[in-house]
Amino acid sequence: MKIDVVICGVGGQGVLLASEVLGALAIEKGLDVKKSEIHGMAQRGGSVFSHVRIAEKVFSPVIPQGTAGYMLAFEELEVLRYAHFLSQKAKVFINKQRINPMTVLSGEAVYPEDPVGMMSRHFEVKSVDALRLAKEAGNVRAVNMVMLGVLSACLPWSEDDWFKAMEMVFPARLLDVNKKAFTLGRTVL
Amino acid sequence: MKRFLSGNEAVARGAWEAGLKYASSYPGTPSTEILQSLARFPEVQAEWAPNEKVALESAIGASFAGLRAMASMKHVGLNVAADPFMTLAYTGVNAGLVVAVADDPGLYSSQNEQDTRRYAVAARVLALEPSDSQEALAFTKDAFFLSERFDIPVLLRLVTRISHSKGVVEIGDRVEPMQKEEVRDPAKWVMLPAYAKIRHTNLLERFKKLKDFVESKEADAFLVEDLQDTKVGFITSGICYQYVKEAFPEASVFKLGIINPLPFERIRRFASKVDVLYVVEELDPVLEEQLKAQGIDVIGKEVFPEYGEFSPDVVRSCVDKSYKPKAVYFTDIPTRPPTLCPGCPHRGVFVALRKLGVTVFGDIGCYTLGALPPLSSIHSCVCMGAGVSMVHGANKAGHKKSVAIIGDSTFLHSGVTSLMNIVYNRSSSTVIIMDNGTTAMTGKQPHPGTGVTAKGEKTVKLSIEEVVRGVGVERVRVVDPYNVKETYEVIKEELEIDEPSVVITRRPCTLIAERLGKTYTVDKDKCIACGACLKVGCMALSMNGNASIDELLCFGCGVCAHVCPVDAIVEVVNEN
Numbered sequence: 001m002k003i004d005v006v007i008c009g010v011g012g013q014g015v016l017l018a019s020e021v022l023g024a025l026a027i028e029k030g031l032d033v034k035k036s037e038i039h040g041m042a043q044r045g046g047s048v049f050s051h052v053r054i055a056e057k058v059f060s061p062v063i064p065q066g067t068a069g070y071m072l073a074f075e076e077l078e079v080l081r082y083a084h085f086l087s088q089k090a091k092v093f094i095n096k097q098r099i100n101p102m103t104v105l106s107g108e109a110v111y112p113e114d115p116v117g118m119m120s121r122h123f124e125v126k127s128v129d130a131l132r133l134a135k136e137a138g139n140v141r142a143v144n145m146v147m148l149g150v151l152s153a154c155l156p157w158s159e160d161d162w163f164k165a166m167e168m169v170f171p172a173r174l175l176d177v178n179k180k181a182f183t184l185g186r187t188v189l
Numbered sequence: 190m191k192r193f194l195s196g197n198e199a200v201a202r203g204a205w206e207a208g209l210k211y212a213s214s215y216p217g218t219p220s221t222e223i224l225q226s227l228a229r230f231p232e233v234q235a236e237w238a239p240n241e242k243v244a245l246e247s248a249i250g251a252s253f254a255g256l257r258a259m260a261s262m263k264h265v266g267l268n269v270a271a272d273p274f275m276t277l278a279y280t281g282v283n284a285g286l287v288v289a290v291a292d293d294p295g296l297y298s299s300q301n302e303q304d305t306r307r308y309a310v311a312a313r314v315l316a317l318e319p320s321d322s323q324e325a326l327a328f329t330k331d332a333f334f335l336s337e338r339f340d341i342p343v344l345l346r347l348v349t350r351i352s353h354s355k356g357v358v359e360i361g362d363r364v365e366p367m368q369k370e371e372v373r374d375p376a377k378w379v380m381l382p383a384y385a386k387i388r389h390t391n392l393l394e395r396f397k398k399l400k401d402f403v404e405s406k407e408a409d410a411f412l413v414e415d416l417q418d419t420k421v422g423f424i425t426s427g428i429c430y431q432y433v434k435e436a437f438p439e440a441s442v443f444k445l446g447i448i449n450p451l452p453f454e455r456i457r458r459f460a461s462k463v464d465v466l467y468v469v470e471e472l473d474p475v476l477e478e479q480l481k482a483q484g485i486d487v488i489g490k491e492v493f494p495e496y497g498e499f500s501p502d503v504v505r506s507c508v509d510k511s512y513k514p515k516a517v518y519f520t521d522i523p524t525r526p527p528t529l530c531p532g533c534p535h536r537g538v539f540v541a542l543r544k545l546g547v548t549v550f551g552d553i554g555c556y557t558l559g560a561l562p563p564l565s566s567i568h569s570c571v572c573m574g575a576g577v578s579m580v581h582g583a584n585k586a587g588h589k590k591s592v593a594i595i596g597d598s599t600f601l602h603s604g605v606t607s608l609m610n611i612v613y614n615r616s617s618s619t620v621i622i623m624d625n626g627t628t629a630m631t632g633k634q635p636h637p638g639t640g641v642t643a644k645g646e647k648t649v650k651l652s653i654e655e656v657v658r659g660v661g662v663e664r665v666r667v668v669d670p671y672n673v674k675e676t677y678e679v680i681k682e683e684l685e686i687d688e689p690s691v692v693i694t695r696r697p698c699t700l701i702a703e704r705l706g707k708t709y710t711v712d713k714d715k716c717i718a719c720g721a722c723l724k725v726g727c728m729a730l731s732m733n734g735n736a737s738i739d740e741l742l743c744f745g746c747g748v749c750a751h752v753c754p755v756d757a758i759v760e761v762v763n764e765n
Contacts (some may be wrong), residue, residue, distance in 0.1 A: 010525065011527075020193075023193045023355060024193060027191055027192075027193050027357055032356075032357055033193070033355075033356070033357060034321070034354055034355065034356045034357075035354065035355045036350060036353065036354040036355075037353060037354075038297050038298075038349070038353060044527035044528060044529070044530065044555065044558065044630075045525075045527055045528045045530065045728055046525055046526060046527035046528075047525040058356075059431045059432075059434040059435045060431040060432050060434070060435035060500070060501045061321075061350065061354035061355075061356070061428075061431065062350065062432075062500050062501065064435060064436070064500070064501040064502055064505075064514065065502045065514035065516040066514035066515045066516035067514075077522065077523065077525070078525075080519040080522045081519075081522050081525075083516075083517050083518070083519055084514075084516040084517060084518050084519075085516070086516070086517065087515075088515065088517075100731060101523050101524065101525035101526070102525075102526060102528045102561075102563075102726060102728065103523045103524050103525070103526070104523050105723060105728070105730065105731050105732075106562060106563045106723055106724075106726070107720075107723070107732075108523075108562065109523035109524070110523065111523060112522070112523075118519065122517045123517075
């Protein structure tokens with residue numbers, strides 16, 4: 001088994017928490033897992049990514065370019081920034097949400113017209129309105145668990161396995177809403 | 190039992206398992222979480238010091254008094270602590286002492302990418318470098334025992350990609366060492382020239398013992414020779430080991446867990462077994478220079494860069510020039526640089542400074558982001574405290590239209606002595622202390638001005654005003670930076686006055702402040718779409734025909750309303 005996932009988005013969207021759940025699940029299953037991300041200055045509303053690698057034995061916490069099998073993108077522009085990590089057979093799941101970076105707000109740069117279309121020319125892409133589903137689950141911040149639910153449908157583990165991992169990561173008071181968001185994502189496609 | 194730990198968390202765990210009792214640090218990415226994790230162990234007295242020098246000296250004191258101690262910091266923090274560090278190698282330790290230092294190849298959150306291994310070589314201390322979280326735990330634990338055995342501080346070298354990557358870690362139990370006797374031994378601890386001279390030769394003897402140790406069987410766990418295909422061999426350490434294994438799984442690899450002193454005889458034997466030998470190290474050619482000086486034939490910076498962060502792709506493409514990953518690259522993607530948060534109290538100060546058109550000597554913290562467009566309000570950033578010293582020098586050079594800005598945590602770290610210099614040497618400099626009540630950039634750690642300790646306990650709350658008056662500044666003004674007009678007026682007045690002055694702009698960081706119960710909105714009939722509000726650099730503002738404000742993001746600071754020339758931005762009081 002070899003599962004390499006790139007998770008990306010914007011600071012505050014819960015990228016790091018999503019990768020934490022995936023990591024907890026892999027450990028439960030007795031697999032080796034590494035994840036890599038950048039904290040600090042990069043998180044002040046900047047671009048955020050996390051690599052999660054699951055296998056019998058993982059060396060580099062950073063995924064080599066052109067090899068990742070999955071991408072979870074919480075924001076449309078960010079898919080383009082990290083596309084070079086993906087293999088040609090990668091499955092890409094994109095949240096239909098656009099957050100303008102400061103460079104676009106200040107008129108220095110232009111937001112690409114159709115990032116999803118650009119990706120679709122190269123990869124198998126599914127676009128999901130995760131913000132709507134997160135609202136439906138009861139919390140706009142649960143976009144990350146909706147997206148993780150979407151990914152979970154292509155991975156071998158049961159919903160109960162995922163719930164157990166979520167229990168290890170989330171405080172009890174946030175569990176219900178996040179499980180609900182996860183289930184909505186898992187069944188949306 | 191298995192845990193999913195970052196390198197930093199694993200260092201903390203390893204130190205705890207080794208019976209650590211005292212730890213001190215100053216926050217700095219990527220090292221911050223070491224002390225944060227240690228603060229959660231009840232057995233460890235974990236403290237935020239005002240700066241890294243104080244942190245290391247306090248750890249030395251704890252070691253002297255017989256308790257295992259650790260200081261942790263980022264690479265540039267060791268510059269601040271370099272003075273005690275270099276002499277600590279002479280004195281040695283009593284109880285085990287570990288200095289954990291995290292480098293930042295690729296400058297994700299730093300002002301330079303210096304290589305800490307140079308310090309290990311210069312000081313002649315034992316240095317270990319883990320290649321994943323499991324080794325981070327094991328090496329940290331071992332480091333305390335080695336420190337005591339060889340009477341030497343151990344430098345644990347980390348990099349961002351080790352500190353902030355998580356991996357599966359088998360955890361162990363804590364040993365509870367007895368407190369060692371304090372030994373009053375002036376010849377060991379009083380570094381007068383006469384004693385230091387002797388301690389220097391003693392250090393060379395201790396270092397010789399370390400050289401013997403790294404060649405002995407006892408060091409096998411740290412120095413792993415993995416002989417496979419002998420056509421190509423690699424010598425490497427730390428995170429680069431993982432990149433080599435990823436890029437060349439069939440190759441022979443010698444992994445160095447000890448990076449100072451180097452086991453030259455082991456490496457020579459390994460070199461003789463392979464046809465071509467590469468040395469893979471990020472940043473400086475520290476290993477390479479030493480190996481070449483030993484007459485060991487290696488290829489290093491001839492093919493690998495001396496800057497930036499490596500990756501499996503960097504390693505592979507440097508060795509195999511024909512390698513190109515099969516990947517899709519999109520170019521011309523708008524960048525998404527970090528920005529000041531909506532409601533950030535620094536923003537109002539920058540808007541005022543931009544209007545004044547003064548030169549701004551900046552410093553290290555979130556406010557360094559004020560250098561980026563559209564605020565573009567900072568004109569220098571060298572190191573912590575430098576702005577306050579530089580404004581004095583500039584003032585002496587006749588440059589009167591200038592101010593220094595510095596954060597509260599940074600001021601207490603390194604600004605106080607610089608301010609003393611302004612008073613003592615009589616410049617009329619104006620220093621702005623942007624007091625947001627926390628160490629914001631690294632994740633809202635407390636400091637002496639907050640009245641809270643690293644463990645979350647209450648303590649004496651230092652008054653910045655009193656410190657400033659204490660060093661002799663008579664003109665001290667406090668303003669609310671949300672009031673841009675007043676901030677502007679006060680700084681303008683202080684600039685005109687021919688004596689030292691300090692303006693404290695005080696508002697809590699939005700990460701620790703409560704929401705204000707109001708937001709702002711744009712009166713579309715009044716808005717003339719001039720874009721003045723966009724120039725405050727707030728993520729809540731955008732231009733869609735008219736200016737518009739995202740009410741979810743708006744914190745309610747009102748700085749944009751201050752700059753609107755037609756008063757089109759109006760307050761909305763929220764009901765709850």
